[in-house]
Amino acid sequence: LAGEKKSGDESILELRQDISLLNLANDLYLTKEQIESLLPIINEATAIRESAKQAILELQPATEKAFKNLKTELEKNQETPAEVKERASGLNHQIKQIQEDTGERLVALEKKVEETLTEQQRCLIDDFVPCLIPPQKTTNPTRIGQAKDDTSAQENMLTKVRKLSPQEYARHKEKILQRLRDLFEEKVFVLYPEEEEAFRSRVLEVFDRARSLSESDFQVQKKSLAEEMSIGKLSKQGRRRKGEPGAVGRYFLNKNMAEILKTRLKSL
Structure with a gap:
C-alpha cells in the first residue's frame, strides 16, 4: 500500500527482486513495440490482483470469526454443530474460488505475454535465475542470471x-x-x-x-x-503450478516490471 512502511527485511527483499528484474530486462533487449504491447497486459494483471486482494479482505472478518468458532468447537472434543462447520467451509471455499479464478485469469494473460516475446526471449526467461550481480558476458549471448554449474x-x-x-x-x-x-x-x-x-x-x-x-x-x-x-535446479521447483502462471508470468505480471518497462520506454 502507498505510504506503508516496510521492515528492513522486506525492503531488502524488494530491492533484490527489483535488481533481478532489471538484470533480466537488460538482457532481453525488448523493443519499443514489445514494451508498448506488454504494459497494458501487466496493468491488467495488476488490476486483477488488486481486485482479488480487496475481495479477500472483505471476507476476512467473517472468515476469522467463522474459523475461531470452529476452533472453539473442536477444542471441546464434541460433535461440532453443522452450522459452524458449514459457515467455515463456505467462506473457505469462497476464498479458494477467488484465488483459483485469479490464477486462471493470470495464466491467460501470461499467454499474451509469451505471444509478444520471441522464442529466444522466452528461453532466456525460462532459464533465468534471480541474481544481484549477473555473470560476466561469455561467448554465449543467451547466458543470463546466476551461474549454475558450481556445486x-x-x-x-x-x-x-x-x-x-x-x-x-x-x-x-x-x-x-x-x-x-x-x-x-x-x-x-x-x-x-x-x-x-x-x-x-x-x-x-x-x-x-x-x-x-x-x-x-x-x-x-x-x-x-x-x-x-544447485541454484538453477531449486529455482525451477514449482515454477508452474496448476492454475498459476509460470516463469514468464512471475517475472512480467507485476508492478515492479511495469515500472521498469515504463522507464525503459522513455529512453527508446
Whole structure:
C-alpha cells in the first residue's frame, strides 16, 4: 500500500527482486513495440490482483470469526454443530474460488505475454535465475542470471551431513538447511515465500538420500546429488503450478516490471 512502511527485511527483499528484474530486462533487449504491447497486459494483471486482494479482505472478518468458532468447537472434543462447520467451509471455499479464478485469469494473460516475446526471449526467461550481480558476458549471448554449474559448496555440505550421527543430524539439520539458504542469499538467489516449503522438502530429501548411501555409492553420486541442490535446479521447483502462471508470468505480471518497462520506454 502507498505510504506503508516496510521492515528492513522486506525492503531488502524488494530491492533484490527489483535488481533481478532489471538484470533480466537488460538482457532481453525488448523493443519499443514489445514494451508498448506488454504494459497494458501487466496493468491488467495488476488490476486483477488488486481486485482479488480487496475481495479477500472483505471476507476476512467473517472468515476469522467463522474459523475461531470452529476452533472453539473442536477444542471441546464434541460433535461440532453443522452450522459452524458449514459457515467455515463456505467462506473457505469462497476464498479458494477467488484465488483459483485469479490464477486462471493470470495464466491467460501470461499467454499474451509469451505471444509478444520471441522464442529466444522466452528461453532466456525460462532459464533465468534471480541474481544481484549477473555473470560476466561469455561467448554465449543467451547466458543470463546466476551461474549454475558450481556445486562444490553443496558437495562439501553433503559430505559433512553424512558424517553426523543420527542424533546430531536430527538436532542440526535445520541449521544446516538455513546455512544453505544463506549460501543462496550470498549468491543472491531470491527465494520467494511460496517456494520456501518446496525448497526445504527438496533439500532435506537430498540430505536423507546422501546419508543412506554407502561411501562408494556416495562418491559416485555426490555431484549429481549436489546438482539437485544447485541454484538453477531449486529455482525451477514449482515454477508452474496448476492454475498459476509460470516463469514468464512471475517475472512480467507485476508492478515492479511495469515500472521498469515504463522507464525503459522513455529512453527508446
